[in-house]
Amino acid sequence: MLQFILKRLGYGLLVILGVMLVVFFIFHALPGDPVEVCAGKHPSKEERELLNKEFGFDKPLLVQFFLYLNDFSPLSFHENTPENQKKYRFQKLLSLGSSAFVIKFPYLRQSCRTNRQVAEQLLENLEGTLWLSLSAITLATVLGIFLGLVAALKKGTFTDNFIVTSSVVGFSTPSFVMAILISIIFGYYLADITGLPIRGHFLELKDNGERVFRIKYLILPTITLALRPLAIIIQLTRSAMIEVLSQDYIRTARAKGLPKWRIVGKHALRNALNPVITAVSGWFAALMTGAFFVEYLFNLKGLGYVTIEAVDYRDFPIVIGATVVIAIIFVLINIIVDIIYALTDPRIRLS
Numbered sequence: 001m002l003q004f005i006l007k008r009l010g011y012g013l014l015v016i017l018g019v020m021l022v023v024f025f026i027f028h029a030l031p032g033d034p035v036e037v038c039a040g041k042h043p044s045k046e047e048r049e050l051l052n053k054e055f056g057f058d059k060p061l062l063v064q065f066f067l068y069l070n071d072f073s074p075l076s077f078h079e080n081t082p083e084n085q086k087k088y089r090f091q092k093l094l095s096l097g098s099s100a101f102v103i104k105f106p107y108l109r110q111s112c113r114t115n116r117q118v119a120e121q122l123l124e125n126l127e128g129t130l131w132l133s134l135s136a137i138t139l140a141t142v143l144g145i146f147l148g149l150v151a152a153l154k155k156g157t158f159t160d161n162f163i164v165t166s167s168v169v170g171f172s173t174p175s176f177v178m179a180i181l182i183s184i185i186f187g188y189y190l191a192d193i194t195g196l197p198i199r200g201h202f203l204e205l206k207d208n209g210e211r212v213f214r215i216k217y218l219i220l221p222t223i224t225l226a227l228r229p230l231a232i233i234i235q236l237t238r239s240a241m242i243e244v245l246s247q248d249y250i251r252t253a254r255a256k257g258l259p260k261w262r263i264v265g266k267h268a269l270r271n272a273l274n275p276v277i278t279a280v281s282g283w284f285a286a287l288m289t290g291a292f293f294v295e296y297l298f299n300l301k302g303l304g305y306v307t308i309e310a311v312d313y314r315d316f317p318i319v320i321g322a323t324v325v326i327a328i329i330f331v332l333i334n335i336i337v338d339i340i341y342a343l344t345d346p347r348i349r350l351s
Contacts, residue, residue: 008338012331019327020072020320024065027316037314038112054110055317071107072324078102108321113313118321121306126325128203128302129295133287135218136225141280144230148237148276149269155242163234171231176293179224183297187220196220199299221298225291229283236279240272278337285333288326 028034034057039047052058056067070076071088078084080092080100090102108118151163170178187198195216202217244250245268253263292304299305303322310318 005335005339008335012335015331016324016327017069020069020324021065023320023323024068025061027319028061028064030314032314034316037316051112068109068320071109074106075101075103108324109317111310111315111318113310113315113318118317121318122303122321122325125301125303125306128201128300129288129291129304131202132218132221132225132291132295132300132302133284135222136287136291137229137280137284139222140226140230140233140283141276143226144233145237145269145273145276147230148234149241149264151234151238152241152245153264160238164238167231167234170227173227175224175228176297178227179221179294179297182220182224199297201299201301203301217298217300221291221294221300224298225287225294229279229287232279232283233276236275237272240275241268244268244272281333281337285330288329288333 034055035043035048035051038051038055043051056064059067070078075093076090077096077099078088078090079098080095084090088102088104088107090100090104092100092102094101106119108122110116111118111121114121147163147167151160154160183198186194187196191197196219197217198220200214200217202214204212204214245264250263250268288303291302292308294300295302295304296308303326307319307322310316310322
């Protein structure tokens with residue numbers, strides 16, 4: 001089991017490195033002097049020297065990438081100076097002349113635009129994305145299982161065809177298109193009836209430090225983000241239920257005269273939920289990474305909103321840092337799911 005976990009962690013590390021490599025080189029392939037992107041047109045000599053020292057813009061691109069890896073890695077080499085100790089907050093493991101082999105929290109550098117720590121900015125906005133993703137996947141799971149169950153029990157009827165057709169339309173429509181339609185219909189034309197605003201953040205911090213959770217600002221983006229996983233969960237639940245309901249043990253339960261609700265709820269549904277659980281875990285990771293345009297359109301201050309804003313300003317430390325954080329979240333969720341499957345099904349470990 002330990003070997004299985006280490007192998008999955010190794011694959012995950014390769015994915016994170018690959019994502020980091022691609023984003024780093026794509027962003028640096030954009031035209032223009034990166035120093036001018038960060039400091040504006042005609043930076044002073046002092047500003048240029050500071051940025052070259054922080055980001056290594058005066059070095060070859062491959063060297064810049066390895067310097068970023070060294071900053072990001074929890075185990076790394078740095079000059080053992082008071083300035084670096086304050087900057088990286090490391091613990092020295094081994095002295096190597098003027099340098100040291102250290103352990104530290106991954107350093108994502110500073111924003112070019114705000115001069116704040118990238119990690120601080122991302123952590124501040126991660127909560128908004130987390131709340132949005134959790135609410136969307138919860139809505140999609142509960143409603144998807146219910147509608148999929150109804151469609152399976154009403155197989156071949158108008159109800160079944162309507163649910164399946166609606167799910168296909170929901171999955172086929174891009175989230176940003178659905179976001180525009182939902183915001184216009186329910187947040188503008190029907191605003192007097194629904195009372196739901198189009199734009200606004202659902203987490204508000206007052207001057208006295210009190211946090212206010214305004215749920216009405218979360219409803220429309222939650223519905224928008226939930227539509228695609230909802231469609232998948234409906235179809236998976238329907239297909240799995242139809243297959244399970246045709247099994248011999250279900251026919252035996254019917255022959256014994258068990259109530260229909262008990263056959264469906266206790267015997268059929270629990271055995272049909274395995275593919276649904278797989279979809280839910282995968283979609284939760286996807287929602288964490290796919291909420292970008294939904295957050296931007298609804299003006300929610302989440303990880304996606306900050307990343308799109310950073311792309312607009314070409315604030316590459318924020319862009320690379322956000323991409324790395326998202327990749328880590330995605331990899332960790334998939335590793336946890338793999339471990340759960342390995343614990344419940346030994347055949348996965350053997351394969």
